[in-house]
Amino acid sequence: MTTATDTTTTTTTAATASTTAAAGAGVDPRQLAALGDTLRADPSFRVARNAATAANVETVTLDRDVLATTDSSTSVKLDSWSVADQKKSGRCWIFAGLNALRGGDGGVIDATGVKDLELSQTYLHYWDKLEKANHFLCAMAGLTDRDIDDRTVQHLLADPVEDGGQWNMFVALVDKYGAVPKYAMPETRSSSDTRAMNRDLATALRAGATRMRQDGADVREVHRGTLADVHRILTVHLGTPPERFVWQYRDRNDEFHRVGEMTPRDFAARYLPADLGEYVCVVDDPRRTSPRGGLFTVEHLGNVVGGAPVTYVNAPVEVIKAAVLESLQDGRPVWFGCDTAAQSYRERGVWDAHLHDYEGFYDVELDLTKEERLLTGESQMTHAMVFTGVDVDDDGRPVRWRVENSWGPKAAEKGFWTMNDNWFDQYVFEIAVHRDRLPQEYRAALDTTPTVLPAWDPMGALAR
Structure with a gap:
């Protein structure tokens, strides 16, 4: 007699066999031998x-024609400052946000006349960690009725307080905490190399x-106690954010x-854009x-509880390029997210887009x-940076883009990269621009109720 358990086992075994049959037989040694003879x-295989086996594949697959025809000059160039360096951290979105605000027409450098003014990334990084910890604990409190192996719960537990973030999260921090010059809260060993700090914060959470x-x-009491633990660990690693600081400087003309x-x-209200929320x-x-034309958000994505949600409108790449181009021509750098390694x-x-000929190399x-x-x-989005220039042809079309990275000045053109336009099409995913840069149909979408996508x-991805 077949029991219910036996039936399940039989059914599972039959399904597995069916899947195996559909996918093909196992690896055949005779087939491998024939493949080896062919190679x-x-x-070309040899x-x-x-x-x-003798050199880096990334080097031997480089298309020299692409390199030889890629010029770093651009017809529009906003930057006259030095790049920053996020070092061994995932704070690119904070670096990009502050870089976008310090340069260009109306930026902090323009307003103060300080040639290489850098704002403190550590200051916003501190508050982001604390706010993310609170955001995570709020989410966990609301998910206690779900099993620990629930997919959403496991997704949040996998990275409780990583370094990544989104533009809306950057704005939420600036709105709540303002900003300070770099000297008011400088880098620490742990802000420049976040691995150990993130490990211990994650364990506490x-x-x-x-x-x-x-x-x-008592879920509320656990929440408060855990946040206190996070605050202690965080302050050990990054120090205490300044409540006040003395602001004085010399400008590029050496005037004090x-x-x-x-x-x-106070500093943010005086020097940062008043319309940042737009x-x-x-x-x-x-x-x-x-x-296209829809407004979206991602479940459990954010840092400041009660702040503006992380939302985005989906538009064709041509609309995105037009908004970036218009912003740059008006003297404003543009924050963006992309898949930088590709x-x-x-x-x-x-x-x-064709820099490495992997297909030709492997056939x-x-x-x-x-x-x-x-x-x-x-x-997926893995990195945030800033557009600071563009080369436009005689027909008004972008040929290549100038990018301020946050990997220090040793590579590229003292840290500024060149993006050919075909790469933009394939690997740029997101930008942050003033809403007035968008066509009416996309501006209208911003005022609709967003579709909620799952946490994963x-x-x-940029916030993870």
Whole structure:
């Protein structure tokens, strides 16, 4: 007699067999031998093998024609300052946000006349960590009725307080905490190399989430106690943010200015754009499940509880390019998110969609569309930077883009990279621009109720 358990086992075994049959048989040694004979008879394989075993594949696949025809000059160039360096941290979005505000017409450098003024990334990094910890604990408190192995719970537990973030999260921090010059809260060993700090913060938060789930737990008390633990660890690593600081400086003409004592919010109100809240995110998400002109958000994505939600409107890449181009021509740098590692050459600081000829090197078809790369996890937003220039041809079309990176001055053109326009199409996913830069149909979408995507959606990857 077959029991219910037996039936399940039989059904599972049959399904597995069916899947195996559909996928094909196991690896056949005779087939491998034939493949090996084919490779040994192919001189192009021998060349590729010899090259890959003796040199870096990224170097030997470089298309020299692309490199030779990529010029770093641009017809529009806003930057006259030095790049910053995020070092061993994932604070790119904070660096990019502050870089976008310090330069260009109306930026902090323009307002003060200080040639290389840098704002403190550590200051906003501190508050982001604390706010993210609180955001995480609020989410955990609301999910105590779900099993610990629930996908959303596990997704949040995987990275409770990582370095990443989004434009809306940057604005939320500036709105609440203001900003300070770098000297008022300088870098520490842990702000420049966040691995150990993040490890210990994550452990504290996971411990708090575990205590929330214990029988009879006072969830609010656990929340408060865990946040106190996070505050202690964070302040050990990054120091105490200044409540007030003395602001005085010499401008590029060596003239001295003594403004006096200021709070971080005073500084932001005086030097940062008053319309920062009017800057919105626009993404190029080609997935058919995310229609153009729609407004979206990602579940549990954010830092400041009660702050403006992280939202974005989905628009074609042509709309995004037009908004960036108009902003740059008006003297304003543009924050953006992309998949920086794809088709990249760090030494020269170049991006081109065909920079590395991997298909020719391996003689294997590797092409995927932008949509397919998003759907399969091949590509997602991994880095935020700032557009500071563009080269426009005689017909008004962008040829290449100038990018302020936050990887220090040793690579590229003293840290400024060159992006050929074909790379923009494939690997740029998001920008932050003033809402007035968008066509009316996309501005109207900003005032609709956003569609909520799951916490693990790739459009939230930059915050992880």
